[in-house]
Amino acid sequence: MGSISLEHVKKSFGEVQIIPDITLDIKDGEFVVFVGPSGCGKSTLLRLIAGLEDTSGGTILLDGEDMTKAPPARRGLAMVFQSYALYPHMSVRDNIAFPLKMAKAPKEVIDQKVEYAARTLNLGSYLDRRPRALSGGQRQRVAIGRAIVREPKAFLFDEPLSNLDAALRVNMRLEITELHQQLKTTMIYVTHDQVEAMTMADRIVVLNAGNVEQFGSPLELYKKPANRFVAGFIGSPKMNFVDGQEAAKHNAHSIGVRPEHFALNRTATPGVWKGKVTVAELLGSDTFLHVQVEGLGLMTIRADGDETYTHGDDVYLTPDATRIYRFDAAGKAI
Amino acid sequence: MARNVSTPTKVGFTIAAWAVALLLFAPILWTLLTAFKTESEAIASSPTFLPQNFTLENFAAVQERSDYFKHAFNSIVVSVGSTLLGLIIGVPAAWAMAFAPTKRTKDILMWMLSTKMMPAVGVLIPIYLIFRDLRLLDTVHGLTIIMTLINLPIIIWMLYTYFKEIPVDILEAARMDGAELWNEIVHVLVPMAVPGIASTLLLNVILAWNEAFWTITLTSGRAGTLTAFISSFSSPQGLFLAKLSAASLLAIAPILLLGWFSQKQLVRGLTFGAVK
Numbered sequence: 001m002g003s004i005s006l007e008h009v010k011k012s013f014g015e016v017q018i019i020p021d022i023t024l025d026i027k028d029g030e031f032v033v034f035v036g037p038s039g040c041g042k043s044t045l046l047r048l049i050a051g052l053e054d055t056s057g058g059t060i061l062l063d064g065e066d067m068t069k070a071p072p073a074r075r076g077l078a079m080v081f082q083s084y085a086l087y088p089h090m091s092v093r094d095n096i097a098f099p100l101k102m103a104k105a106p107k108e109v110i111d112q113k114v115e116y117a118a119r120t121l122n123l124g125s126y127l128d129r130r131p132r133a134l135s136g137g138q139r140q141r142v143a144i145g146r147a148i149v150r151e152p153k154a155f156l157f158d159e160p161l162s163n164l165d166a167a168l169r170v171n172m173r174l175e176i177t178e179l180h181q182q183l184k185t186t187m188i189y190v191t192h193d194q195v196e197a198m199t200m201a202d203r204i205v206v207l208n209a210g211n212v213e214q215f216g217s218p219l220e221l222y223k224k225p226a227n228r229f230v231a232g233f234i235g236s237p238k239m240n241f242v243d244g245q246e247a248a249k250h251n252a253h254s255i256g257v258r259p260e261h262f263a264l265n266r267t268a269t270p271g272v273w274k275g276k277v278t279v280a281e282l283l284g285s286d287t288f289l290h291v292q293v294e295g296l297g298l299m300t301i302r303a304d305g306d307e308t309y310t311h312g313d314d315v316y317l318t319p320d321a322t323r324i325y326r327f328d329a330a331g332k333a334i
Numbered sequence: 335m336a337r338n339v340s341t342p343t344k345v346g347f348t349i350a351a352w353a354v355a356l357l358l359f360a361p362i363l364w365t366l367l368t369a370f371k372t373e374s375e376a377i378a379s380s381p382t383f384l385p386q387n388f389t390l391e392n393f394a395a396v397q398e399r400s401d402y403f404k405h406a407f408n409s410i411v412v413s414v415g416s417t418l419l420g421l422i423i424g425v426p427a428a429w430a431m432a433f434a435p436t437k438r439t440k441d442i443l444m445w446m447l448s449t450k451m452m453p454a455v456g457v458l459i460p461i462y463l464i465f466r467d468l469r470l471l472d473t474v475h476g477l478t479i480i481m482t483l484i485n486l487p488i489i490i491w492m493l494y495t496y497f498k499e500i501p502v503d504i505l506e507a508a509r510m511d512g513a514e515l516w517n518e519i520v521h522v523l524v525p526m527a528v529p530g531i532a533s534t535l536l537l538n539v540i541l542a543w544n545e546a547f548w549t550i551t552l553t554s555g556r557a558g559t560l561t562a563f564i565s566s567f568s569s570p571q572g573l574f575l576a577k578l579s580a581a582s583l584l585a586i587a588p589i590l591l592l593g594w595f596s597q598k599q600l601v602r603g604l605t606f607g608a609v610k
Binding site: 050051052071072073077078079081082083085086087088089098099102103143146150156 | 501503504506507508509510511512513514517521522525526
């Protein structure tokens, strides 16, 4: 079991309030991603759940049990750090066995579980190496192995892939997702990368300045963003926003259109937005056009990879009327 | 950043380095040579460099007059004992300051260091009286306690700088892995800080070994260490340079050897933090 409930959790460092008031319910077995810009409090929130930081107020329940004041060692959670945080003076085997030794498990049990973790993570041939003799990806696997053997109530991941190169990151992302499907243990994963969030999560918590902006499934966040912040944060490239008169036509303070929700035309069409291509980024499958739209500013458009616009071309944009997001003056979705 | 150095410059630097080294070593060398001379040769108005009548009688005389081995034993007990005691107190203290600092941590560190700036004579009378009342005068354990207290600021400072270099993530990982404080310190922090702890240990053994003020004032016969042993040879019986040299040589020999074999650790200890 591994349900996690936060009730009015608060955190301040001296005068600085990092988390004003957060209430969250994470179900057993869920893969939840905390995502948000740097400094939004997502890592702090994870550390509060882990017990590495003390709360300034509120309650943290693990499986219904109040763990607000419990030390990290007693919470039964496992954490994977961005820096891997392996014990440099121990072999891979001893690193993975450490939590079991701390739990005073018998030697046969330790050997058996280390063996299992090594097999699951393809670490078999590295067991007697020291961490410094491993590559980044292997180190991260050892860190995950160390977490697995504890059979924790939940796994906490603090930006675990940030130190890896792009190709490896995609691989590890898949491995972690597979691991979740295999273990079915609750996982909380912190990242600033919305692509990681979208691809891995059952549900995403979008955080901004210590507040939960929205908590929902990836598609919910994409299709029904609760406010302008979420609309701008989820989706890549970012949503285009328009204020003023054009927005007033839709009875809104501002409107948003995703880059993929435009129809493109080379010939003048009445009543649509006219612009000039400034940069065309050719990705092969897609082409991202950066278009300076008359009177509305710079917009990003996702076009088919076969489109051959170049710098200076005139382009006429028709936003898909059914997919225009409307926001009020406070940024809330209407 | 290889620099091209011309041969004359190299020769010049080599000569200068040797000159400085010999200058520093000269008093020890002179003591060494004098220890093997007869008394009359040692005070001869035209001094000889090498002993003309090589003799070991000074060493015999020294051992006979005041028991060298007893003093050496006391020195070992006091220096090693006070250092170990200091480490037992210092490791948790430095852990707290490095990994759980408060607003006042820096002030406490500075305050601890400032106690080292006070002249020892300033607290001679209170400490003497305390030692008298607690019957600690002229006892090895009393001396060990005072030596621990004197060197504790240095021990904590050194350990603190070493501990600061250890990524806090690793200690947090240990906490997440179910390690209670004790296990975190014993299984993770200490093994990672072994080089730092070793040089702290060495430096403090040397400092305690060489300490003279408190050992001379707080001991008389029983608990005297080697510094007290040498000082007993200096004044009252006129000039016995050869015997004094023999006594000095005996007193510094163990620590000289220890220092020689642990040069690397010591240099690392003294310059740690200067360059990452």
